[in-house]
Amino acid sequence: MQPSKTTIIHFIASQILFIFCGINPLTVFLCEAMAEASRIFHTTLLPAFSHLHNNRNSHTSFTTFPLKRHVLQCSVSTTNETATTKTTVTQKVIPWGCDIDSLENASDLQKWLSESGLPPQKMGIQKVEVGERGLVALKNIRKGEKLLFVPPSLFITADSEWSCPEAGEVLKQYSVPDWPLLATYLISEASLQRSSRWSNYISALPRQPYSLLYWTRAELDRYLEASQIRERAIERITNVIGTLRIFSKYPDLFPEEIFNIETFKWSFGILFSRLVRLPSMDGRVALVPWADMLNHSCEVETFLDYDKSSQGVVFTTDQPYQPGEQVFISYGKKSNGELLLSYGFVPKEGTNPSDSVELPLSLKKSDKCYKEKLEALRKHGLSA
Ligand SMILES: *[C@@H]1O[C@H](CO)[C@@H](O)[C@H](O)[C@H]1NC(C)=O
């Protein structure tokens, strides 16, 4: 006898929960600012499973289309001039999004956003000095000015309507956590291309976001040899592959042409680098089109948040900008390792005042001054 679809989904959802909540990878997955959300996961999701026994018959349907195969030339050059290596990898390239520095689709995005309720902006998307594309001041911007005002109708959240409602219902019915839910949502909407309401947004997203998810094991081992980020990057990759494995067992619901390792790497890469947590919306996470074009600078201390009075996502400038200057926000006081892990870049050497390393040290019980040293450590808030 074939297991019913509901049973399968129940299994899928419980596996996803295991992967995302079971072994404590959540703290890895969601940056420390999201620790609170993870607590909510643990307390509200697991019990919810016990009363999910209604046998609703749900089915999903996706339009299918071929994935293109491209040959990418990747070259890795090291500081040792004699040891430049070149590798050729055959890799599936996702058929949506654009080049990370492309401005072609950016103007379509801006047009669509204005038609969809984004108020007139003092910034525009341009090629920039720091990075590939960014928001650049078009007018004089004062210090202390509120910018953006992206209305909630333009956010992508766990509650966004699915173009393919059956798929969304199934995942929601089993309380799949926000991250895998959003990753699946993005792939599903992207695969619908023009018929998704997000098609202008998705075609302006990078086809390959900067992300450690695209590094090979050899690259992680080599370039992050002495860094604690190496373990965390491997764990993230393992989690993404784990999510994919579960979906790939059910090709009827999640066809492999659409839900595969490349598309999951893409969607998680997009989430890691662009998802924002909005403290004034009870810490809910959202993709905020337009606002996510702002790059990070270690020199500013202004964050995106929902502004209740203007009912939109804003930030308040902490410095003035002249027309033509790139405008920045802060992605948080993160070490270079954490910036690399989530956003795939490292600020210029010596420019990050929040850079830090963790130094695990131990104290021997046999140490003559064990008690005194322990006391001294405790006094300074360190555990032994
Ligand atoms: C660079 O690589 C070559 C060959 O692998 C090696 O002989 C040489 O010692 C290396 N030089 C440095 C500075 O690491």
Ligand SMILES: *[C@@H]1O[C@H](CO)[C@@H](O)[C@H](O)[C@H]1NC(C)=O
């Ligand atoms: C985005 O740009 C690509 C070329 O990079 C083009 O084929 C596609 O039609 C554009 N999409 C939109 C929505 O303008």
Ligand SMILES: *[C@@H]1O[C@H](CO)[C@@H](O)[C@H](O)[C@H]1NC(C)=O
């Ligand atoms: C953001 O800025 C960093 C440098 O601080 C740069 O390496 C990166 O490419 C930029 N990202 C984008 C998407 O432009």
